[in-house]
Structures are given as C-alpha cells and as structure tokens.
C-alpha cells in the first residue's frame with residue numbers, strides 16, 4: 001500500500017506566532033508531500049528490482065528510501081509533537097526520565113537547544129529512548145536520517161532544515177528553537193515514551 005501524506009492535527013495557522021502559517025503550509029503540503037511521493041516511487045522501483053533479481057538496482061535505491069522514508073517518518077512525528085496547546089514543562093514519567101538523564105528540565109533544554117542549533121547544514125535534534133541503557137538520551141542526525149538507524153527510539157524531533165524556519169526567522173536558528181519550545185506537545189512525547197518502553 002502506498003504511503004500517504006497525513007493530515008495535520010491542527011490548522012496551518014495554529015502554531016502562530018511561534019511558527020507562521022505560510023511556513024507550516026509549505027513545509028507540510030510541499031516538502032512532506034514530496035518525501036511521500038518520492039518514497040512511493042522508490043519503493044515501487046525496489047519491488048521491480050526484487051522481482052527481477054537485480055540486487056545492484058536494489059542497493060542503488062537504498063539511499064532514496066533512507067532519505068525520503070526518513071523524511072516521511074520524521075515529519076509525521078514532528079507534526080504530532082507540536083500543538084497550539086503545547087509548551088510548558090513535562091510532567092510524570094517523561095519529566096522523571098529527563099531529570100534522570102540530564103539533571104533537570106532546564107539542563108536538558110539547554111543541551112538540546114545548544115547542540116541542535118549548531119548542526120552543520122540540514123538535520124534534526126532528537127530526544128530518544130535508548131532500549132539498551134533504558135534511559136532517554138539526546139542525539140542529532142544529518143539530513144533526514146532517523147535515530148532508529150542506531151537503535152534509538154525517537155520521542156521528540158526538531159527539524160532544523162532552513163525550510164522549517166527561514167521565512168520567519170531567516171538565519172536565526174536559535175530564535176526558532178527558542179520559539180519552538182512554546183509548541184512542544186509534551187503529552188504526545190509522554191505517549192511516545194510509554195510506547196518506546198513497552
């Protein structure tokens with residue numbers, strides 16, 4: 001079955017003033033839509049390669065599947081972990097997990113914002129659950145790589161591709177990150193932690 005662009009759980013203007021409506025519309029309806037379309041194309045081509053027993057053709061497609069599949073997975077989580085009712089501080093299990101790993105929520109925020117701001121080029125900052133260490137951790141990925149590739153389970157991702165903020169924040173990535181905390185949907189992040197631990 002082909003992948004489909006998921007609807008946003010809120011209007012394009014719902015995250016203003018922190019993330020503007022035009023950025024949200026272009027990001028969702030053009031960028032995410034393109035990842036979905038190209039992922040479907042690559043998977044169709046992969047089926048053809050498998051059916052014809054062409055391993056070299058299949059290997060050649062893995063880059064497109066990683067990039068566009070990552071783009072689809074990453075953005076699908078990104079929309080869900082933002083909300084017009086977001087922001088504030090996490091509570092319950094997720095708050096305890098963050099305190100345990102980072103010392104405090106403020107310490108986590110500082111580390112997350114600082115490390116995500118300095119990603120070179122395009123990429124993502126992530127709060128993840130490590131099923132080996134059984135604790136949450138921070139990581140960054142380049143381009144559309146997803147932390148599942150290194151065995152981590154992503155709980156919250158921040159897109160710092162310029163398309164995510166340039167219309168409103170231009171080159172001021174740290175200002176975009178600072179604003180983004182106001183829309184983080186901690187209820188969803190808490191659900192993601194529960195699912196990751198299950």
Ligand code: MN3
Pocket residue numbers: 027031075159161163164
């Ligand atoms: Mn993006």
